Amino acid sequence: MTIESKLNPLITQVEPSPIREFDGLISNIPGIIKLTLGEPDFPSPEAAKEAAINGINTNKTKYAPSPGTPDLLDNISDYLKRRYDLDYPKDQISVTVGATEALASAFLTILQPGDKVIVPNPMFSLYDTIIKIHGGEPIHIDTAENDFILSPEMIQKAVDENDGQVKAVLLNYPTNPTGVTWTYDEAKAIADICRENNLFVVSDEVYSEFVYDGEHVSMATLLPELTLLVNGVSKSHSMTGWRIGFLAGPENIMKYVAIGHQSLVTTASTVSQIAASAALEFGDDYIVEMREAFKERRDYFYDALTSVGFTIKNPNGAFYMFAEIPEDLNQDSFQFAVELAENAKVAGVPGNAFGVGGENYIRFSYAASLDEITEAADRIVKYVQSVRG
Numbered sequence: 502m503t504i505e506s507k508l509n510p511l512i513t514q515v516e517p518s519p520i521r522e523f524d525g526l527i528s529n530i531p532g533i534i535k536l537t538l539g540e541p542d543f544p545s546p547e548a549a550k551e552a553a554i555n556g557i558n559t560n561k562t563k564y565a566p567s568p569g570t571p572d573l574l575d576n577i578s579d580y581l582k583r584r585y586d587l588d589y590p591k592d593q594i595s596v597t598v599g600a601t602e603a604l605a606s607a608f609l610t611i612l613q614p615g616d617k618v619i620v621p622n623p624m625f626s627l628y629d630t631i632i633k634i635h636g637g638e639p640i641h642i643d644t645a646e647n648d649f650i651l652s653p654e655m656i657q658k659a660v661d662e663n664d665g666q667v668k669a670v671l672l673n674y675p676t677n678p679t680g681v682t683w684t685y686d687e688a689k690a691i692a693d694i695c696r697e698n699n700l701f702v703v704s705d706e707v708y709s710e711f712v713y714d715g716e717h718v719s720m721a722t723l724l725p726e727l728t729l730l731v732n733g734v735s736k737s738h739s740m741t742g743w744r745i746g747f748l749a750g751p752e753n754i755m756k757y758v759a760i761g762h763q764s765l766v767t768t769a770s771t772v773s774q775i776a777a778s779a780a781l782e783f784g785d786d787y788i789v790e791m792r793e794a795f796k797e798r799r800d801y802f803y804d805a806l807t808s809v810g811f812t813i814k815n816p817n818g819a820f821y822m823f824a825e826i827p828e829d830l831n832q833d834s835f836q837f838a839v840e841l842a843e844n845a846k847v848a849g850v851p852g853n854a855f856g857v858g859g860e861n862y863i864r865f866s867y868a869a870s871l872d873e874i875t876e877a878a879d880r881i882v883k884y885v886q887s888v889r890g
């Protein structure tokens with residue numbers, strides 16, 4: 502009997518992400534510019550750093566209450582009201598270890614073995630793993646044909662085809678990896694169909710601060726009674742390493758989330774919570790600065806890529822561009838990404854790493870410095886021209 506056969510199959514049967522294989526192939530290429538990472542290149546806000554240092558020096562280094570420090574819960578509640586017109590009192594919020602733990606706590610709370618979860622694709626690769634290890638079964642919906650926008654008809658079809666077994670929908674907008682986001686009407690249509698079918702919505706809105714034209718509309722304003730809202734400071738405040746996210750939802754669900762969250766982590770790091778609290782209280786201007794910088798990088802990169810024939814649909818959010826490889830190049834997304842890395846010395850992530858609908862695409866993150874973006878764009882353009890002769 503092998504060790505694996507004695508372990509939990511929900512863990513041992515998870516497929517490794519192609520991103521790791523790709524990373525192994527390209528990481529040692531000298532001089533490569535990596536546009537693969539999903540994190541802003543900005544430092545964390547000064548106010549967050551100072552608050553954390555002060556917290557350490559004044560010995561704020563003991564356990565925090567399980568749902569989070571009162572200060573941070575207040576600041577999350579104020580932030581959600583100020584930015585998205587949401588009304589979540591403190592007892593409807595749980596501070597988590599990154600948005601990742603918010604997702605895990607949400608699915609731990611709502612899923613029973615065999616429950617199905619609709620996941621629009623292409624998707625953030627961790628979603629599949631998180632749903633599966635909590636006993637759920639993802640139903641992938643390919644949105645590529647609809648410019649990467651989920652429609653109510655797609656949800657209804659999946660519900661009808663899976664008679665009574667769909668428990669929830671996992672949404673993510675602005676979307677990783679496509680950079681696409683939704684208008685009010687698009688979000689409202691999704692909220693309505695989920696209400697009609699009584700589906701939970703886990704709404705991952707970690708890129709909500711990075712919408713370049715128009716405003717982010719939170720699912721929680723449209724469907725508060727069924728939505729578990731996932732967000733955090735990792736992306737919005739460039740604080741990926743502090744590991745602070747949060748989950749907000751209806752009181753009658755959050756009281757059970759609290760049990761799951763406590764069993765997973767007890768509470769998030771106290772010092773990180775102090776830092777996140779200061780970031781939310783004092784960081785609005787910093788977000789604006791980042792957003793403007795990303796918009797400039799996006800515009801530059803978009804113009805360069807489209808000038809040599811890449812098609813990029815609606816990159817109005819997050820800091821990703823999901824570029825369709827021109828037909829006269831190698832459209833196998835993995836092969837193209839390897840060729841680009843080896844010859845142009847620019848790394849993007851192969852589109853097939855993000856589930857169905859990603860073949861023929863490559864994802865670039867433009868959260869790198871403007872110098873790197875301009876150099877990368879220049880290299881890609883020259884490479885494509887050289888292939889064409």
Ligand SMILES: Cc1ncc(COP(=O)(O)O)c(C=O)c1O
Pocket residue numbers: 539598599600601602625673677705707733734735736741744745746
């Ligand atoms: C869509 C999405 N959700 C969640 C996360 C994880 O966020 P955190 O670092 O706060 O756990 C990421 C990180 O890349 C992401 O892209």
